[in-house]
Amino acid sequence: MNAPFFKYGLFGDEMSLVVAFGIGIAFGFFLERAGFGNARKLAAQFYFRDLRVLKVMFTAIITAMVGSFLLARFGFLDLSLVYLTPTFLGPQIVGGLILGVGFIIGGYCPGTSCVSAATGRIDGMVYLAGMIGGLLGFAEVYPRIEHLVKLTPLGQVTLAEQFNLPYGLLVFAVVLMAFGAFVAAEWAEGRIGGKAPDADSLLTPARKFGPARKFAAVLIALGLVAAFSGSPYRTALAQVDTRQLALEAGTKADHVMPAELADWIIEGRNDYLLVDVREPAEFAAYHIPGAINVPLAELKQDFARRNERIVFYSDGGIHAAQAWFLIRALGFPSVYMLFGGLEEWHDTVLNPAAPPADAPAKDQVDFARRVAVAGYFGGSPRRAEGPALAAPAPAAALPKLAPPPPAAPPVTKPATPAKKKKKEGC
Amino acid sequence: MRYIMVIDTKRCVGCMDCVVACKTENNVPEGYNRDWITETVRGEFPTLQMEIRTERCNHCDHPPCVHCCPTGASHVHDRGGVVLVTKDECIGCKACLAACPYDARFIHPDGYADKCTFCLHRVEKGQLPACVSVCPTHCMHFGDADDPLSDVSRLLASRPHHTLLPEAGTRPRIYYLT
Amino acid sequence: MSSPTDTPPREQPHMNPYWAGFGLGLVLLASFVIMGRGLGASGAFTTAVATTVHAVAPAHAEGNSFYAEYLGDGTASPLKDWLVFEVLGVFVGGFLSGALANRLKFTIEKGPRITNPRRLVLAAIGGALMGVGAKLALGCTSGQALTGGALLNVGSWAFMMCVFGGAYGLAWFLRRAWL
């Protein structure tokens, strides 16, 4: 499984914009080909003259739906990583109605108006100007109605989850429904709109098995395959190989020792993502430099890029271990946890205990190094139990550590989704 | 005559006395600096190596800032080859700022390019530049490189040294003893 | 412009809707596979509006929670946004397709029984409503109906039904504009 390419880190944010441009060109091209740059063609939908909007939209929806389902089912695409706009049922129903009214009054929707303006339609350009005016007005009243816009939240949820139906079955149902709608649409075009049927339509009286019908047959067949394929999500519980996870948990391969982590931070390594799973208040009080805060309850499938090395820590070890299991079960390949959590971090990195005075010289040298590390993180060594000992002298013999850089500690990648402020949706 | 500066990085502790002395002596406006301290740490923990040094205009033998100046405001002074700016000729085009690989210049709030002058007004009176004269660790030395008996010539002859960004081809005249 | 000797080629008919829809679906699928997100349009204009307002009146934009959401954390220009670049492409793609089919012309699409100024006023009103509706619904026909529809998003399907409902409900009153 290695798609969506972007979320697996195949290319960065900067290149994603170049991809966006390319995808946009294709999108605009097909919108124009479909006749969506023409307001009369779009409005004809609502007078049963030409049900193009319905045909194009539903063909596109079922194509992408069946395609993404099958790619996900056969392990190429991780559907759980495809961004799903959260549902706010009330505002979306009201917004949909307003949008529908705007559609019939203005004759376009935002995407199609771009195409119409690009092909010289002056009404399309005026429509765009009107939309910008609408956005400006909405922005001014938004702070007062913000609570209304966030009403009835259902979260990121699909129909399959909402109605507890198998995803594949739903795919098949939508495909069947779409073809039902196409046949009805062609019938209505002829009956109400008085339009002669297209040469290549589903309702052509000839017994020919034309391209449209072949296309329909293929999609329905694929839909039928989908209906019996089960869930597209790799993350479903049944697919977690518990035995392998248990074996992994048994070894210590998933541990990062505090001293090791301290070295990583001092080296300025940025090939890992340090995640604090405690509550924000605790995070604010103290956190390991460079960590980001994702409370346990907010760990989601897309909280980080999948190919990233992730290190969890919490106060002790338990919450980190739970986060480790959760995220490992979601299919992230390289997940680690800080051994002993923050307690161990305090004990071994921030306030290392001095060895007894009669300890071998090797321990003494090692301790001196740890004192230097502690200094870097703003901690200080503590005395060990037993006989008192002098303050560690050998520190001078070691190279002095650089103080932490003034503003930004050598942290992880700044562009992790957890920190990203801009919204991803439309 | 070829004025140069030799700075002993083994002695510099980054106390910033030179920075303060320069600001006072040359009346450098608030928020601007003609000289500054840099700290470089290199290596891999725990075998780190740190170098603290004081930096300023290198008064290069091959000064790109002088070559690109359209009005001749940036020029090489006859005395010791010091690179100077005549502020009444400078139009503030900022070409010299872009041309300097050391980023040693800045635009004075009055609108002209400004930078270190090796305190030529003091040197002409037989004094040392302000930064050199206040250095508490005596890590900075100023003098004539053409005079083989000068302090700076003897230091360069006796100790390993390097200059900053020699690969930029500017032939800088501030030497750092290592 | 065409030289006097060759007559401009005739405007080509539109594509078969099913094949156009199939192409559109493949583009959407490609977006899922490459980027892990769907298509959109209205968000780009919101970003552009937010950036413009921020340039004109920075304090006002930063104080407004609506604009703040689209301005990012200030480390990069808010215009360096996925949807902005995508919509830039939409303009180019639409123009290319229109040019190749000889459908480029400065004109106003309207029914025969409505005057030009009235059609333009209606277009502006429709656009304004669309801007409000799209922001209430967290997306427009591209971002919600098309993308969310293909992902079986609950809100998107509810939204799609309402769009058709709203449009069909009002269609009869506006028949003079289109028929």
Added chain:
Amino acid sequence: MCPMIEFTNFRHNPGIDPAMHIWGWEIPVYLFLGGLVAGLMILAGFRLLIMRPNERQAMVCCTVGPLLGLALLSVGMLTLFLDLEHKLYVWRLYLTFEPTSPMSWGSWILLLVYPALLANALAHLPEALPVVARRLPVLVTISDYMLARPRIVISTGLANIGIGVALGIYTGILLGALGARPLWSSAVLGPLFLFSGLSTAAALLHGILVLTTPDAERPEFADFLLSMLSRWSQARPLDTRIAPTLAQADNSFLTIELALLGLLLIGHLSSTAVHQQAAWLLLTGPYAAVFWVGVIGLGILIPLSLQHLELQHRIRHTIAPAILVLTGGLVLRFVLVAAGQASHWAPMLD
């Protein structure tokens, strides 16, 4: 793993630290307009040279172009002036000539541009603007005087070409001579800006021709608006026969520009570490999106293909390529000026 280098600098001079940002929008706009005017000069001079005595129709190149050039150059010099920090001393530029300074060369070249452009415009002005010429008969006198003497026409044409080439190359060398910014330190920048300027100039003239062509498919009021803008030329329509020639020329310029951009990047990528780092700023770094989409895609490849289709009579001539090429030229200057200031010799911490 390569050893860590941590670099702390206590300088903090405004405009220099933490990242150099001394040139804002003024310099890119000036470089763009300078290149555009250079292109207009070369096209005008060339057209003037190949014009036969009684063929006086190519006024879009020989008159409209130079007149626009005079206006655009003035705007460009205004932006250059706005960028100066010591504005009252600007006359210092003309008290000296510094042979090693591209900016000094430029300030003197700019002085030569005005008379050359004016001469080119005057040669055929009464043809293009009969309304103006009727009010100012002296224009007719000048034009007749010039056209009666082939040597004056030829030297005007040659002067325009020569000064245009110098102006175009100078806008690039202005940056190219600043070796302290690795991205700029390439002599390719001169020809690159010259050909970018030529492509924008050809696109501008092509766009003007398309706009002023009567079009049956335009609604009345759009035509009305256009004729308001171009009423002065309606007395005698511009010769639209050279539109394909201009599109053809623009395509050649765009292709050369693309090749030069490639050479610039290849040169940097096969050079020292700092130059490679500078090239990656454009290729995958923080300027990649704008570079690939704005400069390469919108500015070069798409207008190139549009004009190719126009030349093959597959699509109508539109002003879209003109808008795209002009925008692309402007974005190229912005990207190069911004990325160049971000590129650096000193140790960089990524």
